[in-house]
Amino acid sequence: MSSLCPFANVHRAGERCPRKIEEKEEKSDSGYGAKKGVVPAKCPFGYDSHTFKLGPLSCVICQALLFESTTCVPCSHKFCKVCISRFNDCPLCGADIQKLEPDADLQSMVDRFIEGHARIKRSQLDKDEIHAGDEKKKVIYEDFSLERGAFLVQHAMRAFRAQNFDSAKARLIICAEDIKEQLDKQGNTAELCSQLGAVLGMLGDCCRATGDSNSAVSYFEESVKFLSKLPSRDLEVSHTLSVSLNKIGDLKYYDADLESARLFYSQSLDVRRSTLKQYPDIKSQALDVAVSLAKVADIDRNLGNEKAAIEGFEEAIKCLESLNLDPVEVSLEQRRKSVLEFLGSQLPEQPGLLPTLST
Template identity: 60%
Template sequence: MSSLCPFAGAATGGGVCPVKSDKSSAGVCPAKSDKSISGVCPVTGKDHGSEHKESTGHAEDKGTDPRMVPAKCPFGYDSNTFKLGPLSCIICQALLHESSKCKPCAHKFCKACIERFKDCPLCGADIEGIEPDTELQALVDRFIDGHARIKRSHAGGDVEAAGGKNKVIYEDVSMERGAFLVQQAMRAFRAQNIESAKSRLTMCADDIREELKSSEDNLDLCSQLGAVLGMLGDCCRTLGDAPSAITYYEESAEFLSKLPTKDLELVHTLSVSLNKIGDLRYYDGDLQSARNYYARSLDVRRNAVKEHSAVASQVIDLATSLAKVADVDRNLGNRSAAVEGFEEAIQCLQKLKLDSKQANLEQRRVSVLDFLHNQLADK
């Protein structure tokens, strides 16, 4: 799964992207305080209302539209300050998914996480059985719902009536909610709790789809949805559900194809999605379909190199795509085209000069180059 947060470029409120900067190790209570909620953290019981005023209170005093109601999580958390706590699983370090309780010790984990253990990871007691904790899972679900967009009607004199109803203004926290869900999904994915990751990403994708209904040409939303769909494809691929993975990758490519090629991260995500479809077709024995997807990815990377010829990673990506197409050509019996593709890839990498600060890229360049030479030796 990509480490790129699709919400990083549009983070709200000047907050740090929770995917690229995860401060979950800090032992600070994430409680926030507003007029509708007591300043007491529901987890620790500590009052941090004064801290919240110091960190966020000024933003509400300067030029805020009085008709807009700032969106608040009903539990007092936000996506940038959420810490590991009783709503999380200590195994995957993400929000609980299918919360389950060990018997007899009663410690609680995600179902998929605890099923891999014979002894409780917390106390070491033998696990005699596990049972669902529906009350705790309902609490987690309400916590997630608390990050939904909040809507309020106009309160000023410029109310626009439509069918006798006030026009509704949405306080848009979708970026924050989306980044939060992606963060939780990536934690779960890294810990092999794939169903949890898939669940969070599906929520995120549904949120973005809803927004796109009224803003079809919003490039930020298209890029976010494209990245999230690619992650969902990774989840399905890991679960062995190739047809669903292909569907998600294809939809990801559809949205990412609408975007300008200036953002190299998004170009890379698009080409990777196309290559992953090609891989799945290849393993399924459909070589011609695999070649079509590899060729599309190759075209994307050729265009990227034309515009960013000095970016070493793009050149290595181009060589990789050339190798994929050449490999399929060889398997299809077109050996001359295969040799031509391998040789072009070798030339790209031999021309690439890297300095000492690019050791990781140099290692990758040498690895791909060795692979290409071996392919030619086997021709």
């Protein structure tokens, strides 16, 4: 699963929510970022903080909201079921774990929290009003710093990194349902289609990680469906679309359906070539094209079309050799050398192994 938030454009982040804040609000006496005439509601658990602190409903192992809340006996510390099942001793106090017991009441509280806090509608204002003197103030019942989608996606990414895939999937399904609800109301806007395409791709990653390839393909195909509705000039959309196509190709390849795999790899290559043509100065695009060329060439070799395979590998090498990188672009240069080494090994004999290539 990519750490890229589908609710921000071309922005990567670590632990903090990658949601872009388009306008910086000035501090006022009524609180951080409070607008005149509006009183922002504050979450008692700290989830409206820009620092995104862990709250009492979080699992300290995966650092996401609890999923299948489980109590350790005898110390009574609580974690996600999947997270704590990997330990013999409590990670918090070191006590021997004699047994694990589900905590339905705590999980119910977490679920209610998600429903009441994380799923507040976009820019929704409560009909009630607070009167302060002669001034009317509307209360916004929503997370102050995180939109519900970004909130859920961040928890899903944390759970995914901790290999708590069921937790990640559960949060992403809620997020996808919310976006589909908005699509029904607003139509296929670029923002919503982009968000849904990315979330569906993450769901595909969750299914792929658990070995459910059929569901993974379905999610990736649905992701492609929504992303294909958007203008191709959007760099991040094009990248996410090409990655989803490649992942479908990978799954077809592993199922030995080489013809289908080549079809999806070729579609991804077309998207990346078009993007490179529109953004020739973005050097990472050339690397993406080279990887796609190698994937298609590898399929051609496995299908017995050696001539086409050699041509594809050679084109990919030329693409990378013509790429001039600055000395400061260390990570990009490392990736370029890695792909070049792989491509060179394919000329003239050794069959390629797709898993060695980054999507």
